[in-house]
Amino acid sequence: MTTSKTTESPAATPLFDLQSLVVAVRRRRRLWSAFALLGLLAGAAVAVLMPPPPSAVTKVLVAHQEDQPNDTGTLIRTDVELLGTTRIADKALKSLKSSENPEDFMKDYRGTGVTNNLLQIDVTGATDAEAVARAKALADAFVTDHVRRMRDAAKAEAKALLEQRDRMRKELTQVNKTIGNRSPESDPKSSASIESLFARRAELNSRIADFDQRAEEARVGTPRIIAGTQVVDAPRAVRHSLPRAAATNAVIGCILGLVLGLVVAAVGAVVADRPVLRREIARNLGASVIAELRRGALWRAGPWRRRRTREARERLTTTLVRAVRGSADSVSLLELGCARDTGVIAMDVARALAAEGPVVVIDGLPGPQLAKSHREPGDPEVVSGERAAAEPRQVRRLGVGSVAPGTAWTDLQYLGGQTVLVVRAGHGSAAWLHTVARQLTDQRIPVIGVVLIDPDPRDRTDGTLWDGQHTALRGHFERLARQNEAGGPRTELRSRPAVRVPDSDQEAR
Numbered sequence: 423m424t425t426s427k428t429t430e431s432p433a434a435t436p437l438f439d440l441q442s443l444v445v446a447v448r449r450r451r452r453l454w455s456a457f458a459l460l461g462l463l464a465g466a467a468v469a470v471l472m473p474p475p476p477s478a479v480t481k482v483l484v485a486h487q488e489d490q491p492n493d494t495g496t497l498i499r500t501d502v503e504l505l506g507t508t509r510i511a512d513k514a515l516k517s518l519k520s521s522e523n524p525e526d527f528m529k530d531y532r533g534t535g536v537t538n539n540l541l542q543i544d545v546t547g548a549t550d551a552e553a554v555a556r557a558k559a560l561a562d563a564f565v566t567d568h569v570r571r572m573r574d575a576a577k578a579e580a581k582a583l584l585e586q587r588d589r590m591r592k593e594l595t596q597v598n599k600t601i602g603n604r605s606p607e608s609d610p611k612s613s614a615s616i617e618s619l620f621a622r623r624a625e626l627n628s629r630i631a632d633f634d635q636r637a638e639e640a641r642v643g644t645p646r647i648i649a650g651t652q653v654v655d656a657p658r659a660v661r662h663s664l665p666r667a668a669a670t671n672a673v674i675g676c677i678l679g680l681v682l683g684l685v686v687a688a689v690g691a692v693v694a695d696r697p698v699l700r701r702e703i704a705r706n707l708g709a710s711v712i713a714e715l716r717r718g719a720l721w722r723a724g725p726w727r728r729r730r731t732r733e734a735r736e737r738l739t740t741t742l743v744r745a746v747r748g749s750a751d752s753v754s755l756l757e758l759g760c761a762r763d764t765g766v767i768a769m770d771v772a773r774a775l776a777a778e779g780p781v782v783v784i785d786g787l788p789g790p791q792l793a794k795s796h797r798e799p800g801d802p803e804v805v806s807g808e809r810a811a812a813e814p815r816q817v818r819r820l821g822v823g824s825v826a827p828g829t830a831w832t833d834l835q836y837l838g839g840q841t842v843l844v845v846r847a848g849h850g851s852a853a854w855l856h857t858v859a860r861q862l863t864d865q866r867i868p869v870i871g872v873v874l875i876d877p878d879p880r881d882r883t884d885g886t887l888w889d890g891q892h893t894a895l896r897g898h899f900e901r902l903a904r905q906n907e908a909g910g911p912r913t914e915l916r917s918r919p920a921v922r923v924p925d926s927d928q929e930a931r
Contacts, residue, residue, distance in 0.1 A: 441699070441883075442697070442698060442702065443691055445698045445699060445878045445880070445881065446687075446688075446691035446696070446698050446848065447684060447688050447691055448880075449698060449878060450687040450690070453683055453686065453687050453690075454680060454683025454684050455683070456683065457683025457686065459676075461675035461677070461678050461680065461682070462672045462673075462675050462676035463672075464679070465668075465671035465672040465673070465675025466669075466671060466672040468671055468675075469664065469667040469668040469670075469671040469672070473662065473667070474662055474667070475546045475548075476546065476547055476549050476550045476553045476659065477544060477546045477547070477660045478545050478547070478550065478553035478556065478557040478657050478659050478660060479544050479545075479557065479655075479657070479660055480542070480557045480558070480560075480655055480658070481536070481540060481541065481542050481653070481654050481655035482541045482561050482564060482565060482652070482654065483539060483540060483541075483650065483651065483652055483653075483654045484497075484498065484501050484540070484541050484568060484651055485539065485646070485647045485649075485651045486539070486647070487572060487575065487576070489539070495538055498535035498537070498538050498539065498540075498541060499535055501533070501535070501541055501568070502533040502534065502535050504564075504567070505533040505541070505543065505560070505564055506528055506533065508528070509567065510564055510567060511524035511525075511527045511528050513563035513566070513567065514527070514556070514559040514563040515527055515559075518555060518556065530545060530546045530556070531543060531544060531546070531556065531557075532544055540654075541564075543557055543560050543561060543564070545557040553659060554657045554658065554659055555657075557657035558657045561653045562653075565651055565652065565653065569651055572644060572648065572651070573648065576640050577644075580640040583636050583640065584633070586633050587630050587633035587637070590626050590630045591630060594623060594626040594630065597619055597622050597626065600619055601616065601623065695851050695852050696848045696849065696851050697847075697848070697852055698848040698878055698881070699881050699883045700874060700877065700881055700884060700885030701883040701884060703845060703847065703855065703872060703885065704872065704885040704886065704887055705887070706852050706856055706859070707843060707845070707855050707869065708859045708887070709843065709859075709871055709872050710871050710872065710886045711871065711873075711874050711885025712741060712745070712872065712873065713738050713741045713871070713873045713874070714738075714873065714875070714877045715735065715763075715873065715874075716734065716876060716877070716879075738767065738770075738873065739767075739770045739774050740774075742755075742842060742873070743771055743775060746775065746820065747775070747778070751838065752818075752819040752820070752821065752837075752838040752839055753838045753839075753840050753841065753842060753870065754786075754820070754823055754834070754837035754840070754841045755768050755771075755820070755821070755822050755823075755841070755842050755844055755873075756823050756824060756825045756834065756837075756842070756844065757823070757844045757845075758824070758825050758846065758849060758850050758854075759826070759846035759849030759850060760844055760846040760875045761787050761788075761789060761824060763875050764787070764844045765787065767844060768783055768792070768820060769792075771820060772801070772802040773802065775802075775818055776800075776801075779818060780802075780817045780818065781817065781818045781819075781820060782802060782804075782805055782820070783802050783803070783804045783821075784806070784820065784821040784837055785804050785805065785806055785822055786821055786822055786824070786833065786834075787822055787823060788824055792804060819838065820838075821837025822837070823837045825858045825861070825862075827854065831861045831864070831865060832865070834862070835866075835867060840867065840870055841862065841868070841869055841870065842869075842871060842873060843858070843869060843871075843873070844872075844873045845873070846875045846876050847875065847876050847877050847878065848876075872885070
């Protein structure tokens with residue numbers, strides 16, 4: 423058998439196929455949906471089983487000596503850090519008459535700068551009353567500490583200014599003593615030095631007045647800061663709504679679970695390398711996709727079955743019957759990931775062929791899917807591989823087997839000289855599809871085509887191989903059937919190359 427060695431250009435094969443990844447992730451919707459559902463349930467469970475501890479909140483208006491309209495929040499951030507010190511915690515614990523360690527108490531509260539001058543204090547406790555008491559003690563301790571610091575700063579500033587004023591006064595006294603009763607008019611020879619002394623005296627008087635004013639402003643500003651720093655929102659217990667908390671946690675858990683599920687699905691799709699698109703499956707198997715069927719269309723018939731489902735199965739059966747009828751050799755259906763579905767398809771094809779003559783189905787599946795399937799009176803007989811040799815030669819044979827891992831490859835030729843591969847999209851890896859194509863080539867079993875089970879409904883790729891006439895066998899059997907009806911020579915298809923095998927594993931991928 424001759425195999426095609428047509429290779430694809432490296433530029434034509436992208437390093438990363440985003441379309442395949444999106445399709446693979448979408449097909450794993452059960453996985454990431456399960457992650458999202460698990461996250462939703464976990465979030466709701468956390469809200470119910472681990473409710474937040476009793477807490478209280480209070481707000482303090484903080485006035486600063488250095489307040490500026492363009493302040494970026496540096497002062498309030500400093501206040502937040504000061505609130506989280508052991509000095510404030512120790513003062514609050516002393517007012518509560520508690521022996522708790524300040525370092526441990528600091529873990530139960532936190533401060534937040536709402537605005538440049540508004541500080542919010544959140545405190546937790548064993549009960550609501552304890553949380554409210556803790557919040558009040560912390561607010562009072564912070565206000566007291568802030569007022570003391572501002573008063574000390576104002577006193578220090580006023581003291582420094584007054585000391586500067588006193589030094590200026592001493593210098594002024596010395597200058598006045600030097601001037602005495604002299605004037606520029608009374609002593610023309612030293613008028614220049616006397617004028618400089620007069621200028622120095624005027625400067626010292628101005629600076630002394632300035633220091634007096636600044637010291638007074640420092641003393642006056644302190645009461646304003648003290649009065650401006652106060653608790654503006656009395657401590658109160660925070661009421662927690664269990665339904666709202668459960669709903670919020672559930673939404674957060676659902677989003678996190680969904681993101682995690684999508685990541686796991688994407689990584690799994692890349693690592694597994696399981697082709698889903700028609701073009702990928704056809705390229706790796708070296709055979710064209712001749713038909714496809716959604717998984718739901720293979721369920722047992724019933725009064726609830728819709729017309730579209732029935733028409734899809736009828737179209738698939740007609741396509742396969744046409745291929746089997748035009749074949750000069752027996753045909754087998756070999757499944758990969760869809761043993762039960764392949765058995766249903768085989769019985770549909772056998773019933774259609776039974777109208778033209780006796781048909782027997784050879785069961786080569788590893789499990790009891792076909793042997794124990796429901797059959798109606800008048801259905802073709804299902805026999806095992808051992809009994810198939812005893813059937814008369816005029817009886818048409820339709821083999822059903824598997825190419826899953828562990829297949830006895832040498833037994834496939836007894837199921838049929840040609841085969842139709844029934845493959846579930848996304849089941850086999852690219853390496854295994856390549857292996858199937860190689861093994862069928864070695865067994866000299868031409869592949870008529872591929873029936874794709876459960877294709878992606880949004881797949882718009884073409885599953886036909888166009889790089890050689892021998893790879894498009896759908897029209898070949900129609901031409902062969904017309905030749906047989908016209909009495910022309912019957913062509914032996916086993917001598918025709920029907921499987922295009924990629925030259926390397928890299929091309930298969």
